[in-house]
Structure formats: C-alpha cells, structure tokens
Amino acid sequence: MQSETKARVEQLTSPAGHPVAVLRFEGDIASTSKDAVLGTYQALPKETNKLVLLDFSKVDYINSSGIALVIQMMIEASNSGQKVFAFGLSAHFTKVFTMVGITKYAGLFPAQADALAAL
Amino acid sequence: MSEFKPTSVPKATQVEVRLPSRMGFEKVAMSTAAAVAKLMGFREDRVEDLKTAVAEACINAIEHGNRLNEKLSVGVVMSVDADSLEVKVIDDGSGMKKQPPRPDIDRKMLGEEDARGMGMFLIQALVDEAEWVSGSDGKSSYVRLVIRLDKEAA
Numbered sequence: 001m002q003s004e005t006k007a008r009v010e011q012l013t014s015p016a017g018h019p020v021a022v023l024r025f026e027g028d029i030a031s032t033s034k035d036a037v038l039g040t041y042q043a044l045p046k047e048t049n050k051l052v053l054l055d056f057s058k059v060d061y062i063n064s065s066g067i068a069l070v071i072q073m074m075i076e077a078s079n080s081g082q083k084v085f086a087f088g089l090s091a092h093f094t095k096v097f098t099m100v101g102i103t104k105y106a107g108l109f110p111a112q113a114d115a116l117a118a119l
Numbered sequence: 120m121s122e123f124k125p126t127s128v129p130k131a132t133q134v135e136v137r138l139p140s141r142m143g144f145e146k147v148a149m150s151t152a153a154a155v156a157k158l159m160g161f162r163e164d165r166v167e168d169l170k171t172a173v174a175e176a177c178i179n180a181i182e183h184g185n186r187l188n189e190k191l192s193v194g195v196v197m198s199v200d201a202d203s204l205e206v207k208v209i210d211d212g213s214g215m216k217k218q219p220p221r222p223d224i225d226r227k228m229l230g231e232e233d234a235r236g237m238g239m240f241l242i243q244a245l246v247d248e249a250e251w252v253s254g255s256d257g258k259s260s261y262v263r264l265v266i267r268l269d270k271e272a273a
Contacts, residue, residue, distance in 0.1 A: 031142060061146065063174055068235040071227055078228060092167035099244055100237050101224025 003027040003061075005036035009044065012053075014119040019048070022112070024055040029066030037069040038076075046080040051119050055112065057088025067100060074105050087115045132199040137192045138177060140185035140210075145177035148195040148208070155197050156204055161268060168245040169204070169266050175238040176208040176262045184210025184260060194261075203247075203267045214253030214260030 006026040014020050021044050029037065041052065054070070056062075077084045087109040089097060094108055102108075109115035136151050138144040152173040156166045177193055185191040194209035222240050226232035243249045248265035 061174075063145075063171075063178060064237040064241060065178070065235060067237060068233075071224070071234040075228055075230065075234070090167070092164065092171070096171065096241065099241070100222055101227075104224055105228060 005029060005033035007036040007040040009040060012116065014051070014116045016119065018051055018119055020051045020053050020116065020119055021049040022053045022055055024058070026058040027060075029056075029059055029062040029069065031063075031065035033066055033069055037066070038073055041073045041076070046082060050082050052077060052082055052084045053112075053115055053119070054084065054086040054106075055088050056086060056093070057111075059088075062093055062096070067096070067102070070102065070106075071100075074102070078105065085109065085115050085119065087112050134197040134199070136195040136197075138181070138195065140181045140187055140189050140191050140193060142178070142181060142187070144193075145174045145181065148177045148193075149174040151195070152197060152204075152206055155199065156266070159199060159204060159268060161204075161266070165266060165269070169206075169264075172242045172245045172249070172264055172266075173206055173208070175242050176206070176264060179238050179262070180208050180210035180212070184212030184214075186212070203265055206264045206266075207261045208264075209259060209261040211259055213257045215251050218251075 004027055008024050010022045010024060012020045012022055023040055025036065074084050084106040086106055088111065089108060097103060097108060107118065109118065134151065134155055136148050138148055149170045153166050153170050156169050177195065180193040181187060185193060191211045196207045196209070198205040219236050219239055222237045223232055227234050242264065246264045247267045250263050251260070252263065253260045
C-alpha cells in the first residue's frame with residue numbers, strides 16, 4: 001500500500017569546492033523505507049563523504065516513522081563527523097521538521113542551489 | 120463535484136471510512152479527511168496539518184491499538200460542523216495508560232531517547248483539539264481530533 005521509496009546517490013561539488021553526496025529520495029518516507037534511507041546512507045564511505053545532502057523534492061508523504069529514520073541517519077552522521085543538510089521539503093514538512101527539532105542539527109534549504117551555495 | 124456550503128448542511132454530517140490494520144492504509148483516511156476539509160473551505164496549510172494528524176492517529180491505531188492484527192479494522196468517523204471538522208479514529212485497543220513525553224531532539228541525538236515516538240506530539244501540535252479516550256470495556260478506544268475553520272483567513 002505504501003509506495004516504494006526509491007533512493008539514488010549523486011556526487012556533486014559545491015561552489016566552494018567541497019564534495020557533496022546527494023541522496024535523492026522518491027516516494028513515501030515511512031517505516032518501510034529503512035533500506036532506502038538508512039541503507040543508502042550507510043553504503044556511503046564515511047571518510048570521503050563529509051557533507052550529506054538529502055533531496056526530498058520528489059517525496060509527497062513523510063510520517064513520524066520516516067522522520068525517525070532521518071533522525072537515525074543524523075545520529076550516525078554526527079557520530080561519524082559528517083554534516084547533514086536537506087532541501088526540497090514542502091512548506092508543511094519544513095514546519096514539521098522544525099517542530100521536532102531536526103533543524104537544530106540539519107540545515108534545511110528550499111532548493112539544491114541554495115544548499116550547495118551554503119556548503 | 121458541486122461546492123460544499125457548510126452553512127447549508129445539517130449539523131454533524133458524517134463521512135466514515137473503515138481501514139484494515141495494515142500500515143499504509145492510513146493514507147486512505149488521510150486523503151478522505153483532506154477531501155472533506157477542502158470541501159469545507161479549509162486553507163491548504165490547515166489541510167496539510169490535518170492530513171499529518173489523521174495519518175499519525177491511524178498509524179497509532181493500526182500499530183499500537185490493533186497491533187497490526189488484520190482481522191481488526193480501524194474506524195475513522197469525520198463529523199462536519201459549520202465551522203469545524205471532528206475526526207475520531209477508533210481501534211480495538213485498551214487506550215493509552217499515559218502520554219509519552221514531548222520528543223527531545225537533543226536526547227534523541229545522544230541516544231538517550233528512542234528516535235521514534237513523535238506521532239502524538241505531532242497530532243497535538245497540528246490540530247486545535249486532541250483527546251485520547253479509553254473505552255469503558257477496556258477493549259476499544261479512540262482519539263478525537265478537531266480542526267476549526269479560520270473564518271478570517273478562509
């Protein structure tokens with residue numbers, strides 16, 4: 001019933017010259033998204049991917065279980081010396097991420113260009 | 120579909136949905152609640168708030184109330200009033216013994232608190248009223264949500 005979460009990784013370089021691993025998600029982010037969210041993140045070599053950028057621009061539905069997966073990723077990233085950022089959230093999910101405190105540990109940007117410019 | 124005029128309908132017009140206790144079906148209730156709210160004239164941002172609150176209430180009912188037992192269903196009753204929409208999400212569980220603490224992102228990041236456990240907080244934060252009621256027989260309970268039309272901005 002829940003739409004499958006698709007995830008792919010793209011390696012970009014910020015205007016400041018820093019390598020950025022972009023995790024692009026598509027579909028729902030829910031309890032069934034563990035492999036897509038955590039698995040995709042965990043497959044990134046931690047030593048060479050210090051900046052992780054999450055693309056939610058093709059995600060329509062995120063529930064609290066999906067938010068918990070994002071937080072689990074943030075915990076692992078924090079413990080590995082990585083920084084997590086995100087873009088493409090709707091106004092509603094930007095509000096929800098802010099309400100649960102994610103913005104304290106992960107910068108949110110409207111679009112990819114805004115995020116890359118800040119990295 | 121003709122435009123819905125809240126003042127021209129009888130008090131507490133109801134829409135009911137019955138969901139199987141299977142994750143993912145909360146989206147059926149979410150979409151139905153959104154359609155009703157749009158017909159009532161709710162602003163788009165309030166419709167989004169309602170969608171998340173209804174989805175989280177249904178997830179709790181499916182997962183914790185009915186414990187994913189697909190022989191049990193979750194009832195969702197939407198009652199339309201002139202200036203508010205009430206949504207009751209009913210399951211066969213015994214209800215909550217106590218409210219979970221407000222999520223604390225600092226404690227989550229330190230591993231001192233489960234990364235999950237944000238559903239009830241989101242429900243309370245996104246609607247105008249939320250109450251959890253345990254059935255007197257200990258075998259059914261419901262959460263009742265109310266979202267009010269903001270006439271100034273509608």
